[in-house]
Amino acid sequence: MAAQEQYEELARQLSAVAAVRRDLGRLLPPDCSPASAIVLAMVQKHGELRMSRLAELMAIDMSVTSRHVTYATEHGWLERHPDPADRRSRLLSLSPDGEELLREVSARYTQALAGCLQDWSDDDLGTLIGLLARLRTSFGDCRARPHQHLAHAAGAAVAG
Amino acid sequence: MAAQEQYEELARQLSAVAAVRRDLGRLLPPDCSPASAIVLAMVQKHGELRMSRLAELMAIDMSVTSRHVTYATEHGWLERHPDPADRRSRLLSLSPDGEELLREVSARYTQALAGCLQDWSDDDLGTLIGLLARLRTSFGDCRARPHQHLAHAAGAAVAG
């Protein structure tokens, strides 16, 4: 159990790291939106995916996912195949152009991050990545559990 | 110096924690936008501020800062005073309503985070906060230094 001051500082830091995200986005090729880069990276990491699963992995609504996937498909980076097991569903996979784009993105990220994070050890970076993943899990579990701390806090704080 | 795989994972995690930020934003009162909450928290933490300093702290353009501050001022949470030392400048401070709003926001954040982060120790949370702050510093220093890794990576990766 942590102190209230820490919670407020966490909220501030989460807002602030958005600037880092925007900086990384500026490294991308002109027609590759940050959203496209994430979609492609997810498909590469997890293999053939359904829309709903991709939306879950990105923690955004499926309607938004659909737009991002349409964009990436129209640019020839992603392919949508019918799912033989369920004709409502579509399976996503990387095209050769998509794989090529990901190699380019990875090269840019690596060059930039190797420069900015010169004084970071593997351990420190690994710790940060691990804690970020854990934070997401804690929030995801919270949404899924019946207690629903996130949803209830709004009303309860007003009442109290 | 860390491995390329870690850099890619960091980029993915930074994208993913945006979902946590959105979740926190949903806790806010209806007319308090996430941006307002951040602006008020910054003024509370750092005391009386100039626009340019606030923009720097939030790592966003001053034009955006100006809009957020106007919104918060129109809602009576923030006050803009003339700066006696420089009449181009304006000094920002919290109003009593702004302080009240921040207390409410803090209560909601604390309740929600105490629920979601039950199994986090003070140490783990402190480590995460510290590493996030360090990450921002590393990126900020990188932008400020003459090497400009972030800006150059785009062109260099293409050429190489």
Next chain:
DNA sequence: TATTGTTATACTCTATAACTATA
């Protein structure tokens, strides 16, 4: 009847550029 995915609409956040006022 429920679920998968798409589309239409509206809202928030951000950056660039043009502008005003002051240093």
Next chain:
DNA sequence: TATAGTTATAGAGTATAACAATA
């Protein structure tokens, strides 16, 4: 001439709701 701040405009990302097709 340079700097502090504002405003107009455009673009990206997201959520909600209504819809089509299939389970």
